[in-house]
Amino acid sequence: MAEVRLQNVWKVYGGTVEAVKGVNLVCHDKEFLCLLGPSGCGKSSTLRMIAGLESVTQGDVFIGGRNVTHVPPKDRDIAMVFENYALYPHLTVYDNIAMPLKVRGFSKAEIDAKVRHAAEILHMTDLLDRRTVRLSGGQKQRVGIGRAIVRNPAVFLMDEPISHLEAQLRAQMRVELKRLHLEVEATTVYVTHDQLEAMALADRIAVMNFGVLQQVGTPTELFDKPANQFVAGFIGSPPMNFLTCELVWERDELFVQGQGYKVALPAETKQKLLLRGKDGSLILGIRPLDVRIAQSASEATPIAAQTFVYEPQGETCQVTVQLDGQLLSVETSGDFFTQAGETAWIGFDTAKLHLFDSKTGANLVV
Amino acid sequence: MDVEQYQFDEALKAQRAIKEAQVAQVRQRYGLLTRIVLYVIAVGFLILSLIPIYLIVSASFKTDLQIFAIPPVFIFTPTLDNYRVALTGGTSQLPYVINSLIASIASTIIAVVFGSMAAYGLARFNFKGKNDLAYWILSTRMAPPIAFVVPMFVLIKSLGLLDTWWALIIMYTGMNLSFAVWLLRGFFLDIPPELEESALVDGYTRFQVFTRIALPLVKPALAAVAVFSLIFSWNEFLFALILTQSNAKTIPVGIQGFSNSMGINWGPFMAVAFIAILPVMVFTFIMQRYLVRGLTFGAVK
Numbered sequence: 001m002a003e004v005r006l007q008n009v010w011k012v013y014g015g016t017v018e019a020v021k022g023v024n025l026v027c028h029d030k031e032f033l034c035l036l037g038p039s040g041c042g043k044s045s046t047l048r049m050i051a052g053l054e055s056v057t058q059g060d061v062f063i064g065g066r067n068v069t070h071v072p073p074k075d076r077d078i079a080m081v082f083e084n085y086a087l088y089p090h091l092t093v094y095d096n097i098a099m100p101l102k103v104r105g106f107s108k109a110e111i112d113a114k115v116r117h118a119a120e121i122l123h124m125t126d127l128l129d130r131r132t133v134r135l136s137g138g139q140k141q142r143v144g145i146g147r148a149i150v151r152n153p154a155v156f157l158m159d160e161p162i163s164h165l166e167a168q169l170r171a172q173m174r175v176e177l178k179r180l181h182l183e184v185e186a187t188t189v190y191v192t193h194d195q196l197e198a199m200a201l202a203d204r205i206a207v208m209n210f211g212v213l214q215q216v217g218t219p220t221e222l223f224d225k226p227a228n229q230f231v232a233g234f235i236g237s238p239p240m241n242f243l244t245c246e247l248v249w250e251r252d253e254l255f256v257q258g259q260g261y262k263v264a265l266p267a268e269t270k271q272k273l274l275l276r277g278k279d280g281s282l283i284l285g286i287r288p289l290d291v292r293i294a295q296s297a298s299e300a301t302p303i304a305a306q307t308f309v310y311e312p313q314g315e316t317c318q319v320t321v322q323l324d325g326q327l328l329s330v331e332t333s334g335d336f337f338t339q340a341g342e343t344a345w346i347g348f349d350t351a352k353l354h355l356f357d358s359k360t361g362a363n364l365v366v
Numbered sequence: 367m368d369v370e371q372y373q374f375d376e377a378l379k380a381q382r383a384i385k386e387a388q389v390a391q392v393r394q395r396y397g398l399l400t401r402i403v404l405y406v407i408a409v410g411f412l413i414l415s416l417i418p419i420y421l422i423v424s425a426s427f428k429t430d431l432q433i434f435a436i437p438p439v440f441i442f443t444p445t446l447d448n449y450r451v452a453l454t455g456g457t458s459q460l461p462y463v464i465n466s467l468i469a470s471i472a473s474t475i476i477a478v479v480f481g482s483m484a485a486y487g488l489a490r491f492n493f494k495g496k497n498d499l500a501y502w503i504l505s506t507r508m509a510p511p512i513a514f515v516v517p518m519f520v521l522i523k524s525l526g527l528l529d530t531w532w533a534l535i536i537m538y539t540g541m542n543l544s545f546a547v548w549l550l551r552g553f554f555l556d557i558p559p560e561l562e563e564s565a566l567v568d569g570y571t572r573f574q575v576f577t578r579i580a581l582p583l584v585k586p587a588l589a590a591v592a593v594f595s596l597i598f599s600w601n602e603f604l605f606a607l608i609l610t611q612s613n614a615k616t617i618p619v620g621i622q623g624f625s626n627s628m629g630i631n632w633g634p635f636m637a638v639a640f641i642a643i644l645p646v647m648v649f650t651f652i653m654q655r656y657l658v659r660g661l662t663f664g665a666v667k
Contacts, residue, residue, distance in 0.1 A: 051563075051567060052566075052567075053563050053566065053567075072566070072571070073563075073566045073567045074566060074567065074568070074569040074570060074571065078567060079567060079568075080563070080564060080567045082560040082563070082564055083560075084558060084560055085560075086558065086560035086561045086563070086564040087561075088561065088579070089583075090582065090583070099565075099568055100568035100569055103568055103569035103570060103574075104569050127371070134378075135374070136371065136373075136374035139371070139374075144564075147564075147568070151568075157567075
């Protein structure tokens with residue numbers, strides 16, 4: 001098992017298209033690291049550079065302390081699982097899983113033992129003699145994973161391995177993948193665009209956008225302390241609300257004021273803003289769960305808004321309200337009821353409020 | 367998981383049942399009469415295309431008298447005299463058959479080997495001028511051969527290769543390569559790149575990926591290329607006529623000369639014709655099952 005380290009890694013296609021820009025990233029030994037970002041953000045290119053399937057334009061890639069920047073994929077001691085399974089169509093499940101061992105010259109007995117062991121872990125012993133064309137999507141990907149674990153490599157690389165599957169199966173495979181990681185304890189780098197998948201699986205998540213690494217941290221860290229507006233908006237479902245606002249001093253108190261609302265900031269937030277010397281126009285971010293909502297005004301819900309859409313979801317409900325022309329989504333318990341057009345009273349949980357620089361997008365209160 | 371497998375199998379069965387039903391429906395739509403008409407047309411066409419071959423084969427075993435007998439003789443004692451004339455003595459066509467075999471087999475092998483490698487490179491790697499290169503390769507087929515017969519003659523002559531196997535092998539390889547490259551490139555493009563990347567990670571070198579993953583997957587196309595190259599080289603007449611005189615003369619040129627040298631001596635002439643048809647026919651029969659798949663695969667995509 002080994003640590004994966006990227007040092008100032010760049011990938012430039014055709015001399016002009018910068019897909020990955022100066023990424024520094026470490027995936028610790030036995031860690032499950034997710035590369036998360038929208039499509040075209042450079043996460044797949046990064047993974048393919050770790051695998052050696054894509055050349056590194058600039059920078060270095062280390063696996064287990066060894067510089068592998070110019071080492072061919074087969075000598076990097078890695079295994080990769082692909083989105084579209086990449087199984088050899090003319091072979092059976094058994095031969096597919098056995099392939100990496102055959103290539104490396106293992107004896108027949110060894111191969112047999114290892115393949116059967118892998119099949120057992122993945123619960124597909126009874127499918128070994130099947131041709132892979134006669135398998136469902138979930139099973140195909142299990143074969144793909146089997147081919148990866150059979151060799152016991154230093155690092156697992158997974159490129160959206162379950163994105164092709166239907167929702168129900170995806171949830172099931174997510175559980176299996178997490179369980180598998182606990183069992184085989186392999187260093188894993190996992191690429192996905194699905195933030196729920198990343199949150200559920202990863203020890204740590206690295207969020208990328210436009211080829212730039214935005215933030216690396218545990219799922220909780222990313223959720224509670226997003227480094228910038230992009231991370232804040234990408235993680236969490238429904239996504240965080242963003243409103244434009246101004247900082248306003250009144251006597252010794254600091255307020256944020258926007259269209260239709262004015263909220264006093266807690267002392268801690270005030271201090272952070274003072275330290276950074278920020279002033280003027282900012283972007284306020286607040287998660288739907290951190291907005292209180294009630295049918296009448298109170299100290300906790302002093303702001304008047306209009307219900308735009310009410311969506312009951314059983315245990316919870318989601319309300320989209322209109323606040324002076326801006327839409328704001330609110331999540332609250334399922335017993336709350338309102339109707340489109342009615343007045344709803346809202347309030348912000350100021351301790352969980354984020355303020356972002358309107359130019360750089362940096363989070364000013366972490 | 368068993369449930370998953372069960373559902374998948376059921377879905378597969380349902381798909382199959384639907385397809386069968388559709389086929390049955392189509393069959394029903396065409397009544398018995400339509401089908402009889404279709405068969406009659408098919409049989410007629412078959413007879414039409416087999417008559418020349420029957421004439422060649424039967425005449426090659428007949429005496430001159432029997433060949434020109436009216437009404438035609440269908441039952442006779444076959445004689446090998448024609449073949450004796452065709453294959454032995456001063457009029458022997460055997461060296462030409464051998465020349466043809468060497469030129470066409472060699473150029474076919476070279477076209478398949480280099481064609482598959484070039485096609486793979488064009489399909490898999492990105493480099494400057496890739497598309498220009500591909501179209502340049504295609505463009506070598508655009509001019510009618512007769513247009514460049516004279517320049518080629520001059521080139522081959524100055525290389526000192528006139529009337530050698532090399533002249534023919536080079537020409538035929540050049541003509542077959544563009545076809546090989548373009549057909550195979552399409553097939554290689556159809557192989558998902560992940561399949562090869564996964565093999566690279568599993569422990570193959572790029573060349574092993576080519577020989578052990580990519581090539582086996584395009585076998586039908588390789589067969590198609592081999593058959594077409596062989597047929598083309600075997601039948602080629604123009605360049606063989608211009609570039610060879612006696613040493614490297616091929617059988618199509620041989621047949622032509624055979625008829626001229628002593629008027630048309632029909633018996634031996636037919637024997638030579640049959641010998642000229644035979645190798646290609648045998649080879650095509652052997653490759654047939656790959657060939658059909660190769661052609662349709664390319665067409666569907």
